[in-house]
Amino acid sequence: MTATVVDTHAADHDDHDHGPTKGIKRWLFSTNHKDIGTMYLIFSLIMFFTGGAMAMVIRSELAVPGLQFVHPEFFNQMTTMHALIMVFGAVMPAFVGLANWMIPLMIGAPDMALPRMNNWSFWILPVAFGLLGATLFFPGGAPAGGWTMYPPLVLQTGDAFPFLIFAVHLMGLSSIMGAINVIVTIINMRAPDMTLLKMPMFVWTWLITAYLLIAVMPVLAGAVTMLLTDQFFGTSFFLAAGGGDPVMFQHIFWFFGHPEVYIMILPAFGVVSEIIPTFARKKLFGHDSMVYAASCIAFLSFIVWAHHMFTVGMPLTGQLFFMFATMLIAVPTGVKVFNWVATMWRGSMTFETPMLFSLGFVFLFTIGGFSGLMLAIQPADVQYHDTYFVVAHFHYVLVPGSVFAIMAGAYYWLPKWTGHMYNEKAGKLHFWMSTIFVNLTFFPMHFLGLAGMPRRIPDYSTQFTDFNTIASIGAIGFGLSQLIFVWILLTAKRGEKATDRVWEGSHGLEWTVPSPAPWHTFTTPPKARIASESFE
Amino acid sequence: MSSEHSNKANRNLVLSLLVVVAGAFGFGYALVPLYDVFCEITGFGGRTNVESVAVAEAPDLDREIRVEFITTVNSYAPFEFAADMDSMTVHPGQMYFATFTAKNMTGQDKIAMAVPSVAPMAAAEHFVKIECFCFNNQSFVANEERAMPLQFIVDPDLPEYVDTITLQYTFFDTARVASNN
Numbered sequence: 001m002t003a004t005v006v007d008t009h010a011a012d013h014d015d016h017d018h019g020p021t022k023g024i025k026r027w028l029f030s031t032n033h034k035d036i037g038t039m040y041l042i043f044s045l046i047m048f049f050t051g052g053a054m055a056m057v058i059r060s061e062l063a064v065p066g067l068q069f070v071h072p073e074f075f076n077q078m079t080t081m082h083a084l085i086m087v088f089g090a091v092m093p094a095f096v097g098l099a100n101w102m103i104p105l106m107i108g109a110p111d112m113a114l115p116r117m118n119n120w121s122f123w124i125l126p127v128a129f130g131l132l133g134a135t136l137f138f139p140g141g142a143p144a145g146g147w148t149m150y151p152p153l154v155l156q157t158g159d160a161f162p163f164l165i166f167a168v169h170l171m172g173l174s175s176i177m178g179a180i181n182v183i184v185t186i187i188n189m190r191a192p193d194m195t196l197l198k199m200p201m202f203v204w205t206w207l208i209t210a211y212l213l214i215a216v217m218p219v220l221a222g223a224v225t226m227l228l229t230d231q232f233f234g235t236s237f238f239l240a241a242g243g244g245d246p247v248m249f250q251h252i253f254w255f256f257g258h259p260e261v262y263i264m265i266l267p268a269f270g271v272v273s274e275i276i277p278t279f280a281r282k283k284l285f286g287h288d289s290m291v292y293a294a295s296c297i298a299f300l301s302f303i304v305w306a307h308h309m310f311t312v313g314m315p316l317t318g319q320l321f322f323m324f325a326t327m328l329i330a331v332p333t334g335v336k337v338f339n340w341v342a343t344m345w346r347g348s349m350t351f352e353t354p355m356l357f358s359l360g361f362v363f364l365f366t367i368g369g370f371s372g373l374m375l376a377i378q379p380a381d382v383q384y385h386d387t388y389f390v391v392a393h394f395h396y397v398l399v400p401g402s403v404f405a406i407m408a409g410a411y412y413w414l415p416k417w418t419g420h421m422y423n424e425k426a427g428k429l430h431f432w433m434s435t436i437f438v439n440l441t442f443f444p445m446h447f448l449g450l451a452g453m454p455r456r457i458p459d460y461s462t463q464f465t466d467f468n469t470i471a472s473i474g475a476i477g478f479g480l481s482q483l484i485f486v487w488i489l490l491t492a493k494r495g496e497k498a499t500d501r502v503w504e505g506s507h508g509l510e511w512t513v514p515s516p517a518p519w520h521t522f523t524t525p526p527k528a529r530i531a532s533e534s535f536e
Numbered sequence: 537m538s539s540e541h542s543n544k545a546n547r548n549l550v551l552s553l554l555v556v557v558a559g560a561f562g563f564g565y566a567l568v569p570l571y572d573v574f575c576e577i578t579g580f581g582g583r584t585n586v587e588s589v590a591v592a593e594a595p596d597l598d599r600e601i602r603v604e605f606i607t608t609v610n611s612y613a614p615f616e617f618a619a620d621m622d623s624m625t626v627h628p629g630q631m632y633f634a635t636f637t638a639k640n641m642t643g644q645d646k647i648a649m650a651v652p653s654v655a656p657m658a659a660a661e662h663f664v665k666i667e668c669f670c671f672n673n674q675s676f677v678a679n680e681e682r683a684m685p686l687q688f689i690v691d692p693d694l695p696e697y698v699d700t701i702t703l704q705y706t707f708f709d710t711a712r713v714a715s716n717n
Contacts, residue, residue, distance in 0.1 A: 113546050114546065114550065176557055180550060180553045180554070180557075183549070184553070187549060188542060188545050188549060189542070214556050214557050215560050217557075217560075218558070218560035218561035218563075219561070219563060219567075220564075221561060222562075222563075223564060237568060240706065241610065241651065241710055242649075242710065245571070245575075248567075248568065251567065251571060313657060314657075315657060
């Protein structure tokens with residue numbers, strides 16, 4: 001797979017430069033994009049297992065009807081914390097980690113534009129999740145009103161409430177700073193002849209994602225601040241008694257929330273758009289149309305929020321508008337899926353682990369997309385709303401969607417990070433186990449939802465037992481399968497040495513630097529032309 | 537590219553992005569008044585019309601609308617609260633009176649607030665209240681019980697297909713209700 005070695009390093013390391021400082025200070029005070037990227041990725045892996053452990057609690061409790069392991073109050077804490085940790089702790093930081101590592105390498109920049117802010121935006125995260133995690137040990141427990149924090153229910157949270165709000169503020173601060181850093185790096189630090197439309201898709205999707213982040217994270221910060229002042233400072237934004245309206249929170253929250261789901265999937269589109277051309281040994285089909293499709297999705301994401309709340313009661317014109325706008329998103333998304341398939345068409349494909357995860361992504365994400373279309377149909381949504389059908393839908397787009405893309409990216413770039421090939425057999429095993437179990441977990445949930453099983457309940461009617469048991473078996477299997485990934489990471493340096501190009505069909509500036517990528521790269525800007533010509 | 541030049545470019549871009557961030561934070565708050573305007577225009581959330589509407593010269597005596605009254609007491613509000621009649625049949629364009637009775641169940645003075653909602657939504661802007669106890673806070677001394685008036689007109693422009701309007705009030709204690717600590 002690594003037959004040709006293209007020996008065209010535009011970048012060499014600067015021999016005068018000293019390496020990283022030793023010990024803990026290297027990490028605490030790091031301003032190096034690779035070190036910070038590594039910390040982001042490790043942090044997100046830890047959060048992935050933390051949130052995963054909570055998912056195991058949820059699925060164990062739901063394996064059979066009745067209450068067996070936990071109290072309903074604790075069950076609600078688990079669903080709330082699982083969502084918050086997976087969204088803000090696992091998926092988003094993983095993509096920021098990939099961005100930190102790869103964007104400077106892909107655009108030929110020596111580092112991120114604002115390295116000290118980069119350090120700050122990472123180190124805020126452990127503090128935020130420390131605050132959030134600590135609430136598990138508070139009297140009254142962790143937040144249990146759902147990750148969407150709807151009032152008036154969330155206002156009944158006990159001592160954990162202000163901690164929840166401040167944790168969300170900190171996560172938002174971290175994301176906003178990370179996004180500003182990404183935008184400034186991409187706009188100001190590209191290699192001289194890399195025009196915007198020559199940028200790799202991963203860089204493009206991250207640029208769009210970063211703009212989404214700075215547009216909507218402050219709105220979430222505003223919404224939770226209103227909750228905070230409603231609770232402690234006598235305002236009545238959401239309290240009906242004081243003239244407020246609890247439904248307004250849902251509007252503000254989902255004005256953030258819908259772009260947020262694209263924040264979690266656009267970088268995944270970018271990762272997959274890098275990997276499929278490499279292993280199909282063809283250029284990405286329709287690069288520019290991919291850019292326009294991603295921009296289009298980003299724009300549409302601002303005008304569809306109320307499809308999350310079709311059942312609150314809204315004028316008919318509103319229902320129709322949000323229904324059709326939501327369905328419209330299928331068009332640019334379809335452009336992307338067709339482009340990936342067209343890239344593979346008549347390519348000479350091989351199926352290394354990153355490619356397997358990418359193919360799994362394309363197929364399974366599309367299933368999640370289709371169930372999303374079903375939910376977009378307002379009259380049908382009244383039936384599906386708050387059932388397991390919704391749970392099945394968003395887990396399909398987030399687990400075999402975002403998480404598979406993160407896994408694909410990790411396998412794809414791991415040899416560049418470590419300088420060694422990972423264990424390919426174990427990687428393939430990881431893929432097949434994950435794929436089988438993820439479907440076993442989430443596919444039956446479609447049926448449960450259509451049969452009327454509600455979300456966020458610790459107990460259920462006996463007719464739902466069979467599918468729930470299957471889903472729980474799948475979940476435990478999926479959780480255990482992820483330990484293979486940890487083992488692969490721990491043994492990542494034992495494999496054969498990786499070449500600079502790593503993959504036969506790889507192209508782009510990141511493959512022109514040595515493997516492992518030295519601590520400093522591109523201290524002098526490369527010529528982007530070299531990278532595009534290295535693809536033959 | 538000199539580093540001085542790139543520092544300046546970075547600073548300018550960061551500043552303009554921070555303006556976007558501040559604008560987005562402000563936009564979140566701007567949604568609050570925008571939402572109120574939106575609700576008043578569309579009747580979203582069952583908000584009733586409190587603006588004066590020209591009353592038709594002659595009531596439409598051929599048309600009968602059933603107006604139903606529903607009352608709810610917020611779980612933190614120590615009150616009894618009910619409509620004095622369950623429903624009434626009205627003609628559009630004619631003025632009607634109804635009374636609701638509330639009782640303070642505690643030995644302390646309380647201030648209550650009734651929050652209205654009208655269903656179906658299409659009827660909300662056509663249900664015109666001339667006078668309503670829900671316009672102001674209602675003070676109750678200890679154990680006080682009293683009737684509160686509502687005076688309303690159903691606008692004759694009410695869509696043809698609406699033959700029943702449900703008016704719902706929730707009674708709140710205006711002292712802090714949310715805290716469960």
